Amino acid sequence: MASSSTPTTISFLSRKNRFRLFGLTLDDCIRTFFGGNALISVVVLALITFFLFKEGAHFFAQNDRNLRIYRQAGLEYVDFIRTQSDDHTALTRSLSDLRVRTLNELTQKQNRPLAEANAALAGFDAFAGQFSDAVDPLRSLVSDLTEQATEIKTKFIVAGDKQEERNQLLAAGKTAEAGRVQIAVINFQEELKPLLATLPAYREANQAFATQLKAVMATAPTLPTPELQGRMDKFKAHTRDYLATFPAVEHKLETWDYLKPVPFWQAFTAFIFGREWLTASFWQDWYGVIPLFVGSLMVSLVALLLAVPLGVGAAIYVNQIASLGEQRFIKPCIEFISAIPSVVLGFFGIAVLGQALRALSQFTWLSWVPGFPFSERLNILTAGCLLALLAVPTIFTLAEDALNNVPRAFKEASFALGANRLQTIIQIIVPASLSGIISAILLGLGRVIGETMVVLLCAGNRIAIPDFTAGLGVVTQPVHTMTGIIAQEMGEVVRGSIHYRALFMVGLVLFFLSLGINYLAQRIVRRYRLSIG
Amino acid sequence: MVIADPLSMDTRSSVPTPRPTMGTSSLATAGDSSAPASEILIDIEHLDFFYGASQALHDITLQVEAKKATALIGPSGCGKSTLLRCLNRMNDLIDGTRIGRGTIKIRDVEINGRDIDVIELRKRVGMVFQKSNPFPKSIYENITYGLRLQGVKTKAQLDEVVERSLRAAALWDEVKDRLHASGLGLSGGQQQRLCIARAIAVEPEIILMDEPCSALDPIATAKVEELIHELKTNFTIVIVTHNMQQAARCSDRTAFFYMGRLVEYAETRTIFMNPGNPQTEAYVSGRFG
Numbered sequence: 001m002a003s004s005s006t007p008t009t010i011s012f013l014s015r016k017n018r019f020r021l022f023g024l025t026l027d028d029c030i031r032t033f034f035g036g037n038a039l040i041s042v043v044v045l046a047l048i049t050f051f052l053f054k055e056g057a058h059f060f061a062q063n064d065r066n067l068r069i070y071r072q073a074g075l076e077y078v079d080f081i082r083t084q085s086d087d088h089t090a091l092t093r094s095l096s097d098l099r100v101r102t103l104n105e106l107t108q109k110q111n112r113p114l115a116e117a118n119a120a121l122a123g124f125d126a127f128a129g130q131f132s133d134a135v136d137p138l139r140s141l142v143s144d145l146t147e148q149a150t151e152i153k154t155k156f157i158v159a160g161d162k163q164e165e166r167n168q169l170l171a172a173g174k175t176a177e178a179g180r181v182q183i184a185v186i187n188f189q190e191e192l193k194p195l196l197a198t199l200p201a202y203r204e205a206n207q208a209f210a211t212q213l214k215a216v217m218a219t220a221p222t223l224p225t226p227e228l229q230g231r232m233d234k235f236k237a238h239t240r241d242y243l244a245t246f247p248a249v250e251h252k253l254e255t256w257d258y259l260k261p262v263p264f265w266q267a268f269t270a271f272i273f274g275r276e277w278l279t280a281s282f283w284q285d286w287y288g289v290i291p292l293f294v295g296s297l298m299v300s301l302v303a304l305l306l307a308v309p310l311g312v313g314a315a316i317y318v319n320q321i322a323s324l325g326e327q328r329f330i331k332p333c334i335e336f337i338s339a340i341p342s343v344v345l346g347f348f349g350i351a352v353l354g355q356a357l358r359a360l361s362q363f364t365w366l367s368w369v370p371g372f373p374f375s376e377r378l379n380i381l382t383a384g385c386l387l388a389l390l391a392v393p394t395i396f397t398l399a400e401d402a403l404n405n406v407p408r409a410f411k412e413a414s415f416a417l418g419a420n421r422l423q424t425i426i427q428i429i430v431p432a433s434l435s436g437i438i439s440a441i442l443l444g445l446g447r448v449i450g451e452t453m454v455v456l457l458c459a460g461n462r463i464a465i466p467d468f469t470a471g472l473g474v475v476t477q478p479v480h481t482m483t484g485i486i487a488q489e490m491g492e493v494v495r496g497s498i499h500y501r502a503l504f505m506v507g508l509v510l511f512f513l514s515l516g517i518n519y520l521a522q523r524i525v526r527r528y529r530l531s532i533g
Numbered sequence: 534m535v536i537a538d539p540l541s542m543d544t545r546s547s548v549p550t551p552r553p554t555m556g557t558s559s560l561a562t563a564g565d566s567s568a569p570a571s572e573i574l575i576d577i578e579h580l581d582f583f584y585g586a587s588q589a590l591h592d593i594t595l596q597v598e599a600k601k602a603t604a605l606i607g608p609s610g611c612g613k614s615t616l617l618r619c620l621n622r623m624n625d626l627i628d629g630t631r632i633g634r635g636t637i638k639i640r641d642v643e644i645n646g647r648d649i650d651v652i653e654l655r656k657r658v659g660m661v662f663q664k665s666n667p668f669p670k671s672i673y674e675n676i677t678y679g680l681r682l683q684g685v686k687t688k689a690q691l692d693e694v695v696e697r698s699l700r701a702a703a704l705w706d707e708v709k710d711r712l713h714a715s716g717l718g719l720s721g722g723q724q725q726r727l728c729i730a731r732a733i734a735v736e737p738e739i740i741l742m743d744e745p746c747s748a749l750d751p752i753a754t755a756k757v758e759e760l761i762h763e764l765k766t767n768f769t770i771v772i773v774t775h776n777m778q779q780a781a782r783c784s785d786r787t788a789f790f791y792m793g794r795l796v797e798y799a800e801t802r803t804i805f806m807n808p809g810n811p812q813t814e815a816y817v818s819g820r821f822g
Contacts, residue, residue: 323628324628407666409662409664409666410666410668410669411626412623412626412660412662412666413660413662413666413667413668413728413731414668414678415623415626415655416621416623416655416659416660416662416732417655417656417659417678417679417682417731417732417735418652418653418655418656418679418682418683418735419652419678419679419682420652423682427678427682428668431669431670432668432669
């Protein structure tokens with residue numbers, strides 16, 4: 001019918017002149033533009049992930065080599081003895097701690113003059129001195145062995161460098177020069193001989209050490225109060241346990257073999273479960289993520305403990321209780337916190353908060369607070385307080401959204417049944433929005449764990465697992481964090497070195513942690529939507 | 534467009550009701566002996582009500598009798614829901630509402646008085662909403678919510694109330710095997726009956742129903758209407774409805790509202806068969822609204 005009608009209709013339809021750019025219609029252009037934007041973000045994410053993996057993956061091979069040389073050059077052997085000596089040092093330290101406590105007891109509680117108190121402690125000092133000197137033969141042995149092992153390691157590294165040089169020359173096609181590079185072949189067995197030959201000397205030194213310790217322990221003084229004496233008894237018990245480990249150490253030394261293969265997974269476990277992050281050391285570098293991980297976790301935990309009540313509480317107030325005027329004031333205020341640059345918060349933390357917290361901890365009437373008094377003004381608590389401030393807007397905004405999504409009908413039904421405001425909030429509103437609130441908290445955690453500047457400036461940056469025996473007081477100790485270490489060390493490392501790769505691995509751990517947290521939060525939110533229907 | 538003949542409407546309404554004769558007869562007796570038998574439970578006098586600056590109710594005077602169902606009808610926005618929500622002070626939850634003039638007395642007590650405990654009032658005046666709104670909790674917890682608020686903890690007592698309320702709401706047989714399943718898993722009609730059971734559980738004197746059937750299908754509506762008939766023996770019911778057949782079927786007295794004013798208030802039979810006001814007649818016969 002249409003074809004039989006006048007041709008003007010057809011020309012009217014087909015005459016429409018479409019705008020074209022590179023052969024694309026306007027519709028296609030719009031599609032390409034917006035689609036391209038989305039594509040770029042996806043590609044960038046993929047690239048970042050790929051880059052992290054690529055740089056990080058080499059870490060394992062390098063760490064494997066690192067661990068192998070540790071064994072082959074005899075460093076491991078020496079470390080058995082060094083650990084034994086270090087354990088003794090720890091005991092000595094607890095002894096001096098005991099002395100400080102006793103002195104405090106005598107001067108402050110019993111009001112004796114300092115000179116007299118020191119005189120009363122003369123017996124204790126003699127005991128402590130003997131105890132600490134007992135290790136001397138062992139220690140001198142360790143220092144001799146350290147030199148020998150370091151020498152072997154250096155030789156190995158030099159050989160490795162030469163090998164590298166030759167490879168580079170060969171790659172550049174300079175065969176003649178490559179042939180001239182001398183590579184010393186290291187015979188570990190020969191090199192280790194003098195080291196292993198010290199075993200009888202060790203046995204002798206160890207024997208003398210044990211005898212000396214036992215003799216000294218018999219002269220242990222009694223302390224003035226039951227509490228202090230209890231500590232002394234504990235110290236004695238520790239020393240006994242310590243002495244009991246001697247045969248095991250000796251056995252380890254006897255059976256040690258430099259040829260024992262290093263299992264391939266150790267390069268991985270040494271990173272994931274490694275309790276030491278030690279770099280640029282003359283002896284042996286360790287790349288264990290645990291101290292950093294624990295540091296990040298502790299700081300985030302403190303931050304969440306503070307931010308969750310503040311954020312969720314404020315959200316409940318604004319959503320359920322506040323008048324319209326209050327809402328208009330509070331909401332922008334809290335959201336404004338996230339506009340503060342974190343480096344400025346860091347300044348504030350160093351200059352004001354850290355100082356103030358330390359000053360607060362010095363008050364004697366606050367000494368019951370675990371960890372008080374403390375002397376490090378940059379610590380978990382300071383960083384945690386500031387991070388809490390950063391997490392509050394995230395938690396507040398998302399929790400408020402979740403509360404807002406609770407149907408008004410629930411609230412009305414609850415009131416109609418004779419509930420008061422508090423009962424309605426606690427029994428109806430919060431349970432109905434719980435998954436939303438939990439995901440808000442998780443996203444707050446994600447925000448906190450990825451934060452760098454504040455922790456770098458305020459966490460104290462001591463790379464060590466905090467001493468959890470202090471109980472809650474652990475929060476007054478300085479730590480280093482995963483984000484902080486990357487920011488701090490990335491600028492100084494040699495590109496391609498094991499240290500460089502290790503930092504990428506830390507980045508990967510962070511990446512997966514954030515990924516996990518975000519995934520969990522989204523899953524919870526999705527389930528929540530289903531349950532409300 | 535249905536122009537309903539009030540008489541035929543009445544006969545139709547008696548079909549789904551199990552006791553059609555009883556319904557009409559009670560209506561008739563109530564009309565006959567209204568003077569001595571009926572007791573005035575709610576007494577509203579000259580009530581003006583405002584949302585901010587706009588006045589929603591103008592000089593409402595209305596008496597609700599005890600153990601009767603009173604229907605409030607009228608076109609959308611005429612103020613019938615507002616009046617209903619005045620009776621348990623649910624309007625307190627909305628910012629900017631106030632009562633300009635007039636009193637609402639329940640058992641001769643002014644409920645807007647300063648010394649009135651709103652919580653106590655709402656325990657005595659229960660409410661069922663337009664959209665069924667069970668809490669996202671189990672059926673059992675939904676019903677015991679009000680009692681737990683009042684501090685009832687013994688399991689035997691709670692169990693007993695749950696069964697009694699569910700039986701009263703004609704829901705017991707349908708849910709007795711899944712009392713601890715979520716209330717949101719029920720069908721729309723069951724959810725609304727659960728809400729009624731929840732309101733009954735705290736043993737109020739008055740039950741306010743705000744268009745309880747507007748979101749339900751005809752079968753579920755019939756069940757709820759049947760329920761209203763039964764509840765009348767123990768509770769005083771005030772029901773807001775858009776559905777005139779429903780008002781005719783289940784109420785004893787009907788009040789017609791228009792533009793925030795009470796136009797006519799009389800026996801349901803009178804309103805539908807012999808309305809005194811031309812506006813009422815136009816509305817019930819479907820000519821506007």
